[in-house]
Amino acid sequence: MEKKDEKKENREIRYKNRMRIARTIAEAGAISKNEIGVRLGLSMPTVLQCVKELKEDGIVMESGEYGSTGGRKAKVLSIAGDAGFAAGMDITKSHIAFVLVNLNKELVKKARIRLPFSKEYSYYEGMGDWLRVFLEQSGEGKEKILGVGISLPGIVDQGEKLLVSSQALGVENMSFKQFERIAGYPCQVESDVNGAAYAEFYGEGRDGVYLALDDTVEGAVFMDGALYGGDSRKGARFGHMKLERDGRRCRCGGRGCVDAYCSSQALLGEDPGLEVFFKKAEAGEQGYKARLDEYLEYVAAASVNLRMAFGCDVVLGGKAGKYLKGFRRELDRKVEKYDQLDLDLSFLRIGKCQPEMSAYGAALKLVDGFFGEGL
Ligand SMILES: [Zn+2]
Structure with missing residues (x-):
């Protein structure tokens, strides 16, 4: 014995x-x-x-x-990068993005297909079919696929493979266990903002916080090589930190939240798209420049608050974040005004903001898991 x-x-x-x-x-x-x-x-x-x-x-x-x-x-x-691969999927209201990542964390293949979201069983089947097509086209054998990381726009329960709630998709308690059976691969779920943050910080060897300036403002905390969720996944809700006392009404029911000032919707108002908006602002068009100026003021204040709370890098991402690259000097001037304690502003970065970041991050977690416990 x-x-x-x-x-x-x-x-x-x-x-x-x-x-x-x-x-x-x-x-x-x-x-x-x-x-x-x-x-x-x-x-x-x-x-x-x-x-x-x-x-x-x-x-x-x-x-x-x-x-x-x-x-x-x-x-x-x-x-040996091609010894194994992880797939990533990012689900949005109208599209699904697919990525394939090798063991060297390189994105080797990507695709984006139009598939309107629905709660019906046929949606799972549609996703499964597209996933199969995507993986078949990669030419890699099924035995080499570690699994599928699914990025979802909302709060997720990883243990239950559940999308707990999603404002963007208008759905609650949607299980991905059924999809896992249809797909025939082990699946993991992750919130899209966590996926993007993971892709942003993983492998850098330092902590960071992520502020996603999307239709809503979301956040993520990357600490000691992993994402921090807080009690019952309630951490990093940066969109509802307060910027103004008795300020603008927020979707959460409160007032003065970051979301009411820094979301792409708050910036756009009645305007149709970010690209047009930022072009007009860049050209100095009446009204647009002033609105952008005010927007940057609030983004700077929120960023400095995060820096004061966490003391690590702050990365701006999301749909609106992408456009801030062209306005870095204006943003820095405002950050300088609010931050009296840092000697330089290199803690603030504009993220990579690639459209497939969330799917890539979700796949990357599987690769990391493989080296953690998969061998
Ligand atoms: Zn709020």
Whole structure:
């Protein structure tokens, strides 16, 4: 009996070491066996054995040699990107975006299809069909697909694979377990703002908060390499921090919230689209410049509040965030006015704001999970 336990224990240790080594290679991008041993405090025979197994499984490969310092040249180890893939899907009212991400976290394929959202079973089937087409076109075998990360516009319950509520889709308690059965792949759900934040901060090795300036203002907190949800996923609701006492009426029923001043809807009012709005503002057209100026004032105040609360990088994203790149100087001037404590404003960044960011982040979580516990 004792012997059996010992065997089991050894197997678990070996498994853990393999996992730690694969993760170290994934994080480093390229690394030598020696360096792995130093970083993880493992003996050379252990490193050699684990690397051998990882190579046999096709997860790790040799991608060259380091320059010689005398003696044998050290081999460069890296992750074999095409050993596995994660799919990501971002669901919106009228479209679905698909992405495919390899084990090196590279986005290798993307597509966007029009599929109006509905609560009917046929919608799950439609999603499943498109997912199959997308994956088939990638040419990768089913056994290489780790799973599907689904980004949803609302509050999600990851354990139950449930979209708890979504204002954007007008739906409550929509389960994705049924979709998982139809799709035939393990699925994970994530809120779109968390997906985008994950894509923004993952692998940077630093904390950050994300302020999504979309039709509504949403937020996310990335801390110690993971997303922070708060009690019952109630954290990071930056859209309802107060900017003005007795200010504008907010959709939450309160007054003076960030959402009432910084959402793309608050900026646009009756105007039809952001692109036209920002062009007119850039051209200095009467009224538009003043509205943008006021908008930037509130975005600056909200950003500085977040900086004071968290003390880390603040990234602006979302539909409206994308356009702020062209108005960085104006924004900085306002941030400077509100922030008396920072010597430079490099903490504030405009995000990548790519349309497929949320789907990419949802897929990235699966890749990260693979190196965490999937091996
Ligand atoms: Zn509110």
